[in-house]
Amino acid sequence: MSSNGKSLVAKSLAERGITRRDFLKFCTVLAGALALPSRYGVRIAEALESKKEKLPVIWLEFQDCAGCSESFTRSYRTSAAQVVLDLISLNYHETLMAAAGTHAEQAREETIKKGGYLVVVEGAIPTQNYCVIGGKTAEQILLETVKNAVAVVAVGSCSSFGGLPKAHPNPTGARAVTDIVKDKPVLNLPGCPVNGENITATLAYYLTFGELPAMDDLHRPLFAYGALIHDNCPRRAHFDRGEFVREWGDEGHRKGWCLYHMGCKGPITHANCPLILWNDGTSWPIGSGHPCIGCVEPDFWDRGIYNRVKPQEEAPPAYYPPTIAKNEKQINGTSYAVTGAVVGAAVGAAGALAVAKGKGKKEEGDEKSSDES
Numbered sequence: 489m490s491s492n493g494k495s496l497v498a499k500s501l502a503e504r505g506i507t508r509r510d511f512l513k514f515c516t517v518l519a520g521a522l523a524l525p526s527r528y529g530v531r532i533a534e535a536l537e538s539k540k541e542k543l544p545v546i547w548l549e550f551q552d553c554a555g556c557s558e559s560f561t562r563s564y565r566t567s568a569a570q571v572v573l574d575l576i577s578l579n580y581h582e583t584l585m586a587a588a589g590t591h592a593e594q595a596r597e598e599t600i601k602k603g604g605y606l607v608v609v610e611g612a613i614p615t616q617n618y619c620v621i622g623g624k625t626a627e628q629i630l631l632e633t634v635k636n637a638v639a640v641v642a643v644g645s646c647s648s649f650g651g652l653p654k655a656h657p658n659p660t661g662a663r664a665v666t667d668i669v670k671d672k673p674v675l676n677l678p679g680c681p682v683n684g685e686n687i688t689a690t691l692a693y694y695l696t697f698g699e700l701p702a703m704d705d706l707h708r709p710l711f712a713y714g715a716l717i718h719d720n721c722p723r724r725a726h727f728d729r730g731e732f733v734r735e736w737g738d739e740g741h742r743k744g745w746c747l748y749h750m751g752c753k754g755p756i757t758h759a760n761c762p763l764i765l766w767n768d769g770t771s772w773p774i775g776s777g778h779p780c781i782g783c784v785e786p787d788f789w790d791r792g793i794y795n796r797v798k799p800q801e802e803a804p805p806a807y808y809p810p811t812i813a814k815n816e817k818q819i820n821g822t823s824y825a826v827t828g829a830v831v832g833a834a835v836g837a838a839g840a841l842a843v844a845k846g847k848g849k850k851e852e853g854d855e856k857s858s859d860e861s
């Protein structure tokens with residue numbers, strides 16, 4: 489409860505000129521972003537409105553570029569999203585806090601002493617004594633800071649998986665938070681940088697349910713990293729039709745065709761970028777004509793940004809079109825399969841034969857695709 493008797497949310501709404509109705513609408517959208525049924529919107533709103541104290545947060549930075557901090561501070565698609573951020577107390581953030589030196593360290597130490605706080609980590613952790621602050625190594629600072637924390641959130645690919653600092657040959661012995669913190673719940677929000685909207689959604693989930701959301705085996709929340717980019721990509725129809733960009737600026741590029749041949753990692757990358765987009769929902773890399781670089785997956789820097797992946801590596805659908813140019817006159821497996829199905833419906837046994845032929849042809853296409861990749 490704030491000093492004037494209003495709840496933290498009511499005060500924040502009044503200060504920002506947001507109606508409760510708009511706040512409820514935002515919470516319903518938030519429920520959708522968290523892959524929850526829309527009725528959870530009211531539950532989220534009520535849980536946030538019941539908060540009497542802010543959640544203390546310590547934000548640590550190690551080997552990073554501060555891009556995730558930048559992304560976080562710009563994560564306001566709606567002003568109602570700021571209300572969620574008004575429910576946290578950012579007690580320590582090396583880049584954003586006004587205090588420095590001893591005063592800054594006091595803020596961190598006092599928060600640790602009180603306990604019940606959340607630790608956010610940005611950047612990989614060097615383990616070869618490359619980063620020593622006040623006589624303590626990065627590893628020591630991390631372990632000391634998480635001591636009384638309720639949970640740890642690793643933001644960005646560097647803290648989640650090691651990122652660029654860990655890329656070959658990894659001269660600083662960079663490691664991920666999960667390599668070092670073993671006795672606390674850790675959630676990874678990878679991305680280079682993290683999408684700030686996913687931080688807001690994670691905080692809202694934690695403030696509502698008092699625990700971290702369901703995760704995959706890489707500690708990523710399923711609501712944000714549960715689906716492949718390829719499966720929600722607006723260029724997917726072009727992939728399925730075998731319409732590919734071959735060169736920057738060619739006809740396919742101008743027409744918005746699939747970027748698979750330009751190295752797109754969408755077929756092996758789990759993220760909600762096509763759904764929530766970037767820059768306040770205005771665009772995203774594939775939308776602006778650049779292939780996905782797979783920045784939310786481990787070791788993406790070592791994969792080579794423009795190297796092609798094999799779509800067959802992950803959850804292959806029933807068929808893949810051959811990845812050759814349309815004018816190369818190879819009949820692809822998709823058209824054979826569709827033809828086969830139509831004929832099959834019309835003439836029974838004859839159709840089944842056509843489908844079988846189509847299947848054989850499809851496998852040729854797959855071999856081609858595989859060879860090329």
Ligand code: SF4
Nearest residue numbers: 721724746747752754
């Ligand atoms: S390969 Fe990339 S551009 Fe093509 S459909 Fe998949 S995600 Fe979209």
